[in-house]
Amino acid sequence: MFTGIIEEVGQVAAIKEKGKERRLTVSSANLVSELKTGDSISVSGVCLTAVDITSQSFSADLAQETWQRTSFSRLKPGALVNLELPMRAGGRFDGHIVQGHVDGTGTVQSLTPIPSGNDYRLSIFVPSELTRYVVSKGSLSVEGISLTVVAIEGTTVEFAIIPHTAEQTNLTSLKAGDPVNLEIDVIAKYVERLIGQEKSRKPLTVKTLVENGF
Numbered sequence: 001m002f003t004g005i006i007e008e009v010g011q012v013a014a015i016k017e018k019g020k021e022r023r024l025t026v027s028s029a030n031l032v033s034e035l036k037t038g039d040s041i042s043v044s045g046v047c048l049t050a051v052d053i054t055s056q057s058f059s060a061d062l063a064q065e066t067w068q069r070t071s072f073s074r075l076k077p078g079a080l081v082n083l084e085l086p087m088r089a090g091g092r093f094d095g096h097i098v099q100g101h102v103d104g105t106g107t108v109q110s111l112t113p114i115p116s117g118n119d120y121r122l123s124i125f126v127p128s129e130l131t132r133y134v135v136s137k138g139s140l141s142v143e144g145i146s147l148t149v150v151a152i153e154g155t156t157v158e159f160a161i162i163p164h165t166a167e168q169t170n171l172t173s174l175k176a177g178d179p180v181n182l183e184i185d186v187i188a189k190y191v192e193r194l195i196g197q198e199k200s201r202k203p204l205t206v207k208t209l210v211e212n213g214f
Contacts, residue, residue: 004146
């Protein structure tokens with residue numbers, strides 16, 4: 001489990017095809033020293049398994065589905081990616097629950113400075129099948145970053161980005177039209193499922209008992 005608080009911005013060193021899979025190699029100055037083979041690490045919001053770890057980089061194998069269903073298809077050597085190690089048991093919960101399971105990809109519309117301030121306004125397109133989970137002041141993981149929604153209109157979702165977030169993530173390296181990984185708050189999915197089960201539950205009547213063989 002992750003929290004969406006980015007610990008380091010890594011850089012794509014290579015992407016090599018290996019049959020129907022690809023191997024992604026990421027340069028890391030800090031977190032790589034804490035990794036061992038088989039450990040999980042969030043790369044721009046995607047939970048991957050670290051292999052071939054060196055003093056300056058780690059690699060991870062990407063299944064074809066991972067390549068197709070995430071923003072990784074835009075990655076090239078030199079691209080910046082957000083890195084986060086799993087939350088330690090007993091650690092501080094600073095963001096929100098992020099599993100590293102991408103629900104879909106959005107598209108950057110704009111990242112613009114707010115007049116007379118140092119903040120930015122990030123606007124992204126979110127697929128309509130995911131917008132029902134997005135609420136104002138709620139959480140949404142974008143490229144693995146725990147962000148708070150400030151406005152939503154149709155399929156356009158906006159966030160206020162403070163200078164620290166802009167400096168410590170890959171957001172300022174993105175441009176309009178770039179795909180971004182999205183993971184909705186898992187609590188919203190559980191609530192939806194529970195409500196659906198409650199609505200589908202039949203009332204206990206004589207007819208229901210007969211139909212079920214009682």
